[in-house]
Amino acid sequence: MSTLFEEFQNYLNKMNQYDHVITLLYWDMKTCTPKLGQKGHVEALTHFSSEAFAMSTSEKLGEMLAALTEPTEFGQLTDTWQFIVKRMKRDFDRNKRIPSELYKTYVQTQAEAGNVWTEAKEASDFSLFSPYLQKMIELTREIAGYTDPEKEVYDALLDQYEEGMDSATIDMLFEDLKKELIPFVKEILAKQRPENPAFQEYFDPDAQRKVQAMLLDYIGFRKDAGSIGETEHPFTLNFSSRDVRVTNHYYEHAPLSSIFSAIHEGGHGIFEQNINPEYDNTRAGGCCYMGLHESQSRFYENILGRNKNFWLPIYDRLGELLPPFQKISPDDFYREINHVQNSFIRVNADEVTYCFHIILRYEMEKAIFRENIPVHELPALWNRKMQEYLQLTPSNDAEGILQDMHWSDGSFGYFPSYLLGSIYDGMLLDALREELGDVDTLLRNGKIKEITKWLNKKIHWYGSTRKPKEVIAAVCGKEVSAEPLIRYFKEKYSEIYNI
Amino acid sequence: MSTLFEEFQNYLNKMNQYDHVITLLYWDMKTCTPKLGQKGHVEALTHFSSEAFAMSTSEKLGEMLAALTEPTEFGQLTDTWQFIVKRMKRDFDRNKRIPSELYKTYVQTQAEAGNVWTEAKEASDFSLFSPYLQKMIELTREIAGYTDPEKEVYDALLDQYEEGMDSATIDMLFEDLKKELIPFVKEILAKQRPENPAFQEYFDPDAQRKVQAMLLDYIGFRKDAGSIGETEHPFTLNFSSRDVRVTNHYYEHAPLSSIFSAIHEGGHGIFEQNINPEYDNTRAGGCCYMGLHESQSRFYENILGRNKNFWLPIYDRLGELLPPFQKISPDDFYREINHVQNSFIRVNADEVTYCFHIILRYEMEKAIFRENIPVHELPALWNRKMQEYLQLTPSNDAEGILQDMHWSDGSFGYFPSYLLGSIYDGMLLDALREELGDVDTLLRNGKIKEITKWLNKKIHWYGSTRKPKEVIAAVCGKEVSAEPLIRYFKEKYSEIYNI
Numbered sequence: 001m002s003t004l005f006e007e008f009q010n011y012l013n014k015m016n017q018y019d020h021v022i023t024l025l026y027w028d029m030k031t032c033t034p035k036l037g038q039k040g041h042v043e044a045l046t047h048f049s050s051e052a053f054a055m056s057t058s059e060k061l062g063e064m065l066a067a068l069t070e071p072t073e074f075g076q077l078t079d080t081w082q083f084i085v086k087r088m089k090r091d092f093d094r095n096k097r098i099p100s101e102l103y104k105t106y107v108q109t110q111a112e113a114g115n116v117w118t119e120a121k122e123a124s125d126f127s128l129f130s131p132y133l134q135k136m137i138e139l140t141r142e143i144a145g146y147t148d149p150e151k152e153v154y155d156a157l158l159d160q161y162e163e164g165m166d167s168a169t170i171d172m173l174f175e176d177l178k179k180e181l182i183p184f185v186k187e188i189l190a191k192q193r194p195e196n197p198a199f200q201e202y203f204d205p206d207a208q209r210k211v212q213a214m215l216l217d218y219i220g221f222r223k224d225a226g227s228i229g230e231t232e233h234p235f236t237l238n239f240s241s242r243d244v245r246v247t248n249h250y251y252e253h254a255p256l257s258s259i260f261s262a263i264h265e266g267g268h269g270i271f272e273q274n275i276n277p278e279y280d281n282t283r284a285g286g287c288c289y290m291g292l293h294e295s296q297s298r299f300y301e302n303i304l305g306r307n308k309n310f311w312l313p314i315y316d317r318l319g320e321l322l323p324p325f326q327k328i329s330p331d332d333f334y335r336e337i338n339h340v341q342n343s344f345i346r347v348n349a350d351e352v353t354y355c356f357h358i359i360l361r362y363e364m365e366k367a368i369f370r371e372n373i374p375v376h377e378l379p380a381l382w383n384r385k386m387q388e389y390l391q392l393t394p395s396n397d398a399e400g401i402l403q404d405m406h407w408s409d410g411s412f413g414y415f416p417s418y419l420l421g422s423i424y425d426g427m428l429l430d431a432l433r434e435e436l437g438d439v440d441t442l443l444r445n446g447k448i449k450e451i452t453k454w455l456n457k458k459i460h461w462y463g464s465t466r467k468p469k470e471v472i473a474a475v476c477g478k479e480v481s482a483e484p485l486i487r488y489f490k491e492k493y494s495e496i497y498n499i
Numbered sequence: 500m501s502t503l504f505e506e507f508q509n510y511l512n513k514m515n516q517y518d519h520v521i522t523l524l525y526w527d528m529k530t531c532t533p534k535l536g537q538k539g540h541v542e543a544l545t546h547f548s549s550e551a552f553a554m555s556t557s558e559k560l561g562e563m564l565a566a567l568t569e570p571t572e573f574g575q576l577t578d579t580w581q582f583i584v585k586r587m588k589r590d591f592d593r594n595k596r597i598p599s600e601l602y603k604t605y606v607q608t609q610a611e612a613g614n615v616w617t618e619a620k621e622a623s624d625f626s627l628f629s630p631y632l633q634k635m636i637e638l639t640r641e642i643a644g645y646t647d648p649e650k651e652v653y654d655a656l657l658d659q660y661e662e663g664m665d666s667a668t669i670d671m672l673f674e675d676l677k678k679e680l681i682p683f684v685k686e687i688l689a690k691q692r693p694e695n696p697a698f699q700e701y702f703d704p705d706a707q708r709k710v711q712a713m714l715l716d717y718i719g720f721r722k723d724a725g726s727i728g729e730t731e732h733p734f735t736l737n738f739s740s741r742d743v744r745v746t747n748h749y750y751e752h753a754p755l756s757s758i759f760s761a762i763h764e765g766g767h768g769i770f771e772q773n774i775n776p777e778y779d780n781t782r783a784g785g786c787c788y789m790g791l792h793e794s795q796s797r798f799y800e801n802i803l804g805r806n807k808n809f810w811l812p813i814y815d816r817l818g819e820l821l822p823p824f825q826k827i828s829p830d831d832f833y834r835e836i837n838h839v840q841n842s843f844i845r846v847n848a849d850e851v852t853y854c855f856h857i858i859l860r861y862e863m864e865k866a867i868f869r870e871n872i873p874v875h876e877l878p879a880l881w882n883r884k885m886q887e888y889l890q891l892t893p894s895n896d897a898e899g900i901l902q903d904m905h906w907s908d909g910s911f912g913y914f915p916s917y918l919l920g921s922i923y924d925g926m927l928l929d930a931l932r933e934e935l936g937d938v939d940t941l942l943r944n945g946k947i948k949e950i951t952k953w954l955n956k957k958i959h960w961y962g963s964t965r966k967p968k969e970v971i972a973a974v975c976g977k978e979v980s981a982e983p984l985i986r987y988f989k990e991k992y993s994e995i996y997n998i
Contacts, residue, residue, distance in 0.1 A: 027531075
């Protein structure tokens with residue numbers, strides 16, 4: 001090991017300690033910190049974030065990365081460390097090009113926009129949020145000009161969340177989905193049944209917590225490397241592959257919410273727990289591709305969790321833990337968890353109409369960054385698209401354009417990841433069937449952990465070292481295509497809805 | 500504000516950020532961290548602890564403290580800051596005298612001794628722990644020689660946990676207790692009744708959690724400045740007066756354990772929540788006197804919580820939350836929570852025989868530090884004293900000398916704090932009666948929060964700025980005496996046991 005590499009390791013180790021407590025402060029603020037204690041945590045977060053930022057943009061780090069990428073030093077590194085150093089060098093060079101004043105303004109505007117979005121959503125008044133959205137768009141555009149001067153802005157943004165993905169590919173995928181799903185959903189809705197009122201009874205939150213623990217254990221989320229918290233909105237975070245945290249929220253009259261959040265976040269968590277531990281606390285560890293990450297949470301939640309056979313081995317156990325389910329047959333349960341319905345809110349949508357929610361947002365973002373649609377025209381555009389794809393018109397901004405926080409956060413280009421995740425899932429399901437045989441049979445026999453092991457080996461292990469398109473190529477031997485997802489929808493829902 | 504003072508504030512602020520995340524790492528390790536994640540947290544803890552230690556012993560800090568205690572600078576400080584600076588200067592000077600190699604050895608031995616104690620307790624074999632106890636005694640003695648060269652060793656240790664307290668005073672207090680309580684407990688035991696088996700039924704842990712929340716709210720622990728965790732052993736910690744955390748442990752067949760831990764830790768928590776917030780994150784904030792702290796937790800747990808009138812306003816609510824209590828009358832409940840019994844384990848002892856557990860440990864510590872009793876003779880001494888005070892002989896080391904972790908930790912001189920707390924409580928009860936009238940009436944009328952307010956105003960508000968003896972003098976107008984505690988025991992238990 002060269003002296004330089006040793007020095008670099010020490011530097012990284014210190015940066016990791018900062019990142020560690022930043023993650024912990026965030027976790028604690030969401031799960032444990034009392035109202036009046038938030039301020040103390042924010043002060044600590046501010047302190048350590050600015051220390052971490054200073055370290056990640058220091059001259060010192062720049063010099064070490066430059067020296068490590070010189071052929072003689074670089075040649076001595078293992079493959080993994082070559083990957084890590086290259087990644088860090090690229091991040092460093094990109095971030096270094098952002099003028100520090102611009103970055104400061106961005107961070108500050110982001111914080112303000114977040115607060116204003118919360119107020120605007122509560123007041124259901126887009127006009128409050130509009131000037132901040134305008135600023136966030138301008139700043140995002142300006143920063144992308146520095147970080148990715150060679151790329152078209154929106155492609156640069158997409159690439160940040162799903163590296164190697166571009167709008168030409170996404171256009172093609174989403175057009176295929178639209179063409180097939182718009183008429184198919186109409187067929188489904190023609191055969192619609194009312195929602196089952198049995199699911200609106202009282203379901204004890206303490207018992208829901210036990211169901212969550214049971215489900216996580218069942219799908220293979222490891223308790224010795226994971227824990228569970230409670231938050232307003234469920235999420236997953238990780239310190240390393242050895243410490244992965246998922247959260248949930250329990251509604252007394254909506255048990256399916258915590259059940260499917262448990263499986264969804266469990267999918268994210270299983271991904272993080274099964275990355276090569278040698279990558280821990282480096283740029284190779286964790287999964288930094290949002291679409292690929294989402295493909296795993298959605299695979300568990302939808303492909304597996306909304307399959308009737310998933311539930312057969314554990315349905316009695318579910319009824320023991322949550323007695324109201326004893327009065328619901330597995331068939332009725334299966335129907336309810338696959339109830340297709342046009343609705344306003346993305347996060348509550350079923351797996352089929354969910355596609356339209358994402359396509360809408362993707363088209364909105366293209367309109368913003370490609371067609372420069374003025375911000376004040378966005379609500380009308382949103383509502384037109386809602387009508388087009390979901391035959392609904394929001395009665396107010398809160399259930400329309402203000403429902404998601406992503407844009408206030410500057411996360412333009414993030415939304416497509418969700419649907420890319422589902423598109424990958426269709427392909428992964430095909431590959432899984434080919435290698436492990438019939439998925440229904442595996443699930444019916446309670447062998448879901450064999451599926452988990454397959455995903456571990458094929459996808460999770462590689463962490464961030466393989467880009468999404470590379471993963472799909474390696475696992476499926478094909479280019480990304482929406483056809484398998486469309487086929488999955490049609491087969492499944494034709495049977496459920498007798499089409 | 501002088502430039503020096505400003506610089507000092509910035510320095511303190513940075514130290515506080517380190518302390519903040521050290522506290523948080525500790526909290527998370529005990530409440531949330533999965534088994535495999537402990538290592539990552541320990542690494543972060545090690546990093547930030549050594550940074551914090553470096554800052555607290557730096558030349559820089561020494562220079563600032565020296566300059567700030569010069570008359571011109573010192574005169575410009577507020578009373579509070581004069582207190583803080585004096586305290587910090589004293590701590591700094593004491594710690595600076597410890598040779599850094601010695602301190603390192605101490606910290607390392609402490610960690611080893613802790614691990615060996617755990618193993619030795621599991622194996623119930625004192626001989627495993629013995630050499631480490633020997634080392635901890637020697638190191639503790641050596642360090643006290645540096646920090647408090649003018650004091651006798653054991654007095655120096657006592658002073659660390661309960662400043663201003665010495666063994667001459669404690670001898671007198673404990674002798675009074677022994678003289679009165681030994682014969683009194685014999686009278687009680689002559690009238691002993693069997694334990695009530697109704698308390699060994701199944702009590703749902705989820706319902707116990709709800710009882711905990713109800714009790715904390717009832718006694719005045721504020722939810723907006725506090726939260727609750729679950730740990731093997733209950734404890735309280737605080738980031739500031741605005742963020743105080745208590746924990747508990749729920750046993751399915753021992754509901755009184757979580758109930759009285761809730762009230763006990765709630766008492767610690769109420770103390771911390773009600774300290775003048777101007778003292779937050781300074782040497783004036785928090786309460787650094789263990790006996791005084793314990794007086795508050797034990798006041799709530801024993802003086803209030805084991806009074807029948809405490810339960811009358813909430814007994815129906817208790818039964819609603821934990822239905823097995825519906826079959827137990829308030830009278831039977833009252834008897835059970837005041838069941839006096841000689842027993843082996845300190846933490847399970849009733850409030851009366853608890854005194855003997857502490858007196859025994861105090862006498863052991865004096866034998867160690869004053870009479871230099873060889874370590875291998877300690878188990879026999881322990882067992883002789885158990886027989887003398889509790890008429891029991893432990894059948895093994897685990898239920899004898901190995902039961903507490905304090906000595907493995909180097910916390911010699913800590914044990915007396917627990918009983919000093921109870922002694923203060925007797926006096927505080929007298930003062931409270933004098934000022935607010937009959938406590939039984941207040942409790943029966945559900946006015947416990949008036950008592951909390953009184954304690955807030957008389958004790959809590961001052962944090963660490965008043966030493967225990969000063970607090971007792973200010974509140975009770977008297978020297979510390981065991982007479983009120985003895986009187987409280989005699990009145991209460993003569994009635995219960997019909998003596």
